[in-house]
Amino acid sequence: MAKISIHEWFTRKKKAKAETEAVSARLDIPGNLWIKCYKCSATLFIKDLEANLKVCPKCNYHFKLSSAERIKLLCDEGTFKELNAEIRSTDFLGFSDSQPYQKRIEDSMLKSNLMEAVITGEGQVSSIPVALGVMDFSFMGGSMGSVVGEKITRIAEHGMEHKLPVIVVTASGGARMQEGIMSLMQMAKTSAALQRLREFGLPYIVILTDPTTGGTTASFAMLGDIHIAEPGALIGFAGPRVIEQTIRQKLPVGFQRSEFLESHGMVDVIVNRKDLKSTLTKILRFYKD
Amino acid sequence: MAEAKNGIKNLLEFEKPLVPIFKKIEELKAVSAHGMDMTEEIKMLQKRIETLRREIFQNLSPIQIVQLARHILRPTTLDYINMMVEDFVELRGDRNYGDDPALVGGVGRLNGKPVLVIGHQKGHTTKELLARNFGMANPEGYRKALRLMRVAQRANRPIISLVDTPGAYPGIGAEERGQSEAIAKNLREMAALTVPFVTVITGEGGSGGALGIGMGNRVLMLQYSIYSVISPEGCASILFRDATRAPEAATASKITAKDLLEFDVIDEIIKEPVGGAHNDPSASAQNIQVSVTKHIEELSKLSPRELIADRYRKYRKMGIFIES
Numbered sequence: 295m296a297k298i299s300i301h302e303w304f305t306r307k308k309k310a311k312a313e314t315e316a317v318s319a320r321l322d323i324p325g326n327l328w329i330k331c332y333k334c335s336a337t338l339f340i341k342d343l344e345a346n347l348k349v350c351p352k353c354n355y356h357f358k359l360s361s362a363e364r365i366k367l368l369c370d371e372g373t374f375k376e377l378n379a380e381i382r383s384t385d386f387l388g389f390s391d392s393q394p395y396q397k398r399i400e401d402s403m404l405k406s407n408l409m410e411a412v413i414t415g416e417g418q419v420s421s422i423p424v425a426l427g428v429m430d431f432s433f434m435g436g437s438m439g440s441v442v443g444e445k446i447t448r449i450a451e452h453g454m455e456h457k458l459p460v461i462v463v464t465a466s467g468g469a470r471m472q473e474g475i476m477s478l479m480q481m482a483k484t485s486a487a488l489q490r491l492r493e494f495g496l497p498y499i500v501i502l503t504d505p506t507t508g509g510t511t512a513s514f515a516m517l518g519d520i521h522i523a524e525p526g527a528l529i530g531f532a533g534p535r536v537i538e539q540t541i542r543q544k545l546p547v548g549f550q551r552s553e554f555l556e557s558h559g560m561v562d563v564i565v566n567r568k569d570l571k572s573t574l575t576k577i578l579r580f581y582k583d
Numbered sequence: 584m585a586e587a588k589n590g591i592k593n594l595l596e597f598e599k600p601l602v603p604i605f606k607k608i609e610e611l612k613a614v615s616a617h618g619m620d621m622t623e624e625i626k627m628l629q630k631r632i633e634t635l636r637r638e639i640f641q642n643l644s645p646i647q648i649v650q651l652a653r654h655i656l657r658p659t660t661l662d663y664i665n666m667m668v669e670d671f672v673e674l675r676g677d678r679n680y681g682d683d684p685a686l687v688g689g690v691g692r693l694n695g696k697p698v699l700v701i702g703h704q705k706g707h708t709t710k711e712l713l714a715r716n717f718g719m720a721n722p723e724g725y726r727k728a729l730r731l732m733r734v735a736q737r738a739n740r741p742i743i744s745l746v747d748t749p750g751a752y753p754g755i756g757a758e759e760r761g762q763s764e765a766i767a768k769n770l771r772e773m774a775a776l777t778v779p780f781v782t783v784i785t786g787e788g789g790s791g792g793a794l795g796i797g798m799g800n801r802v803l804m805l806q807y808s809i810y811s812v813i814s815p816e817g818c819a820s821i822l823f824r825d826a827t828r829a830p831e832a833a834t835a836s837k838i839t840a841k842d843l844l845e846f847d848v849i850d851e852i853i854k855e856p857v858g859g860a861h862n863d864p865s866a867s868a869q870n871i872q873v874s875v876t877k878h879i880e881e882l883s884k885l886s887p888r889e890l891i892a893d894r895y896r897k898y899r900k901m902g903i904f905i906e907s
């Protein structure tokens with residue numbers, strides 16, 4: 295499975311990296327005012343794109359959000375308090391591919407300005423307190439190692455401790471291979487914690503964003519009481535390329551996209567980014583009062 | 584399977600030093616067919632094979648263990664069930680979509696006591712492997728497994744899962760029918776089982792497809808089985824950009840029973856006969872039976888609540904990180 299997802303993760307990671315670099319090259323450098331949409335190639339005024347929550351006004355393509363942008367989108371201003379920020383990954387296998395895992399971690403921290411591939415904490419959505427986890431694809435492709443598994447588990451436990459609904463926003467290429475079997479075990483750990491949350495009678499809401507694949511999908515991303523997805527997000531178990539290689543045929547258009555999952559019964563509702571907070575609020579109000 | 588025992592045909596590359604001795608035995612057998620008594624000589628050579636085999640197997644590299652774990656003659660789940668479980672009745676279907684031949688299960692008796700057994704099913708020939716999809720289950724396989732685990736739970740009987748899969752199947756239908764959801768749900772529901780649950784990795788423990796039936800209170804591994812988040816070939820081609828570096832990936836990823844025992848991911852290593860499980864399937868089955876029985880007996884002393892708590896403790900502590 296991870297063979298698949300991770301394989302795909304790397305291809306996508308390369309793409310995403312190019313994408314991020316392209317975005318930052320275009321977005322962050324003063325004087326660069328225009329960007330081309332990755333989907334429809336429309337030339338967009340960057341200020342317009344940002345004012346539109348990084349959604350292409352021409353074709354509705356949803357550009358990736360950073361975890362900080364996502365938190366700003368969902369939480370009431372100034373209400374988010376991060377928890378467990380100081381848990382760090384470590385290279386316990388002494389694993390080295392083109393570079394040592396330890397260096398990869400440090401580089402990712404510098405490049406993404408994040409400590410790990412998920413940020414967790416407590417915040418308020420339309421004045422409703424929630425326990426929230428937000429993954430960030432820019433940190434090693436949002437891959438799940440010990441830290442991601444631990445932080446997701448702890449935010450579920452925090453929800454139980456304070457009787458809060460738990461919300462997780464996913465963006466992940468799957469398990470983090472550099473942590474070997476321990477990355478696989480995070481699937482077991484997070485799922486067991488969510489079983490407890492369920493027994494507690496607390497709601498668990500998943501917001502699936504582009505991309506969510508592999509071990510992440512096959513554990514906490516698919517265990518929500520409610521599954522919300524952004525339009526056009528790639529969501530799957532195996533990556534498309536691996537499936538193509540296995541079955542030796544082209545995949546149908548739209549395969550493994552949000553709309554495909556919705557029509558196959560795996561996603562409750564697809565929500566445009568501009569409506570995400572209001573939809574989430576309605577669902578939270580179903581549970582609260 | 585039995586006729587291939589000690590055979591020359593299915594020797595792995597690293598067992599090739601045995602070939603000349605096997606050939607010699609064949610020669611002697613041909614001679615004795617003409618009336619000469621070569622019994623003693625043959626016996627001696629067979630002893631030599633044993634000794635040499637023991638030597639070779641004393642120092643296997645991880646990639647050699649991978650080859651053993653995937654050996655075409657390695658006993659499958661149904662082989663073990665036939666050798667260990669009396670009165671076995673196979674139970675099929677997920678009551679929703681269909682039956683998955685890559686994942687089998689049923690009820691029977693182990694040492695006279697009722698048990699439910701589930702496991703991935705491979706095969707010993709290409710035909711068998713194709714019929715079983717090489718042990719790569721679809722969502723309906725995982726859903727059947729969950730249905731059967733709940734059958735055991737309602738009957739208050741222990742569950743044994745035998746893991747032997749390259750991974751869950753990556754196909755169009757699998758995605759359409761929710762492979763991720765099926766596995767995720769199994770993980771969550773296995774955490775809540777109120778009966779003793781023992782998992783044995785018998786061959787290939789391929790990632791989420793393995794874990795999807797593998798969340799036992801105890802996880803045991805056969806000596807020459809593997810358990811990994813990705814195959815060594817996959818790891819090599821992605822991280823090292825070179826599939827031929829699989830041996831290196833096998834070593835670096837720590838996928839052998841010995842490694843995983845050190846990480847506390849598994850609870851026990853079950854010894855295999857010299858030459859691997861396929862060299863003496865019934866001895867291997869015997870070893871599994873003894874070990875599984877011991878663990879089921881221990882777990883049977885726990886209440887349903889304690890069983891859930893025991894499992895939670897085991898998986899809650901998985902993970903290595905730094906916290907300042």
Ligand SMILES: [Zn+2]
Nearest residue numbers: 331334350353
């Ligand atoms: Zn566009």
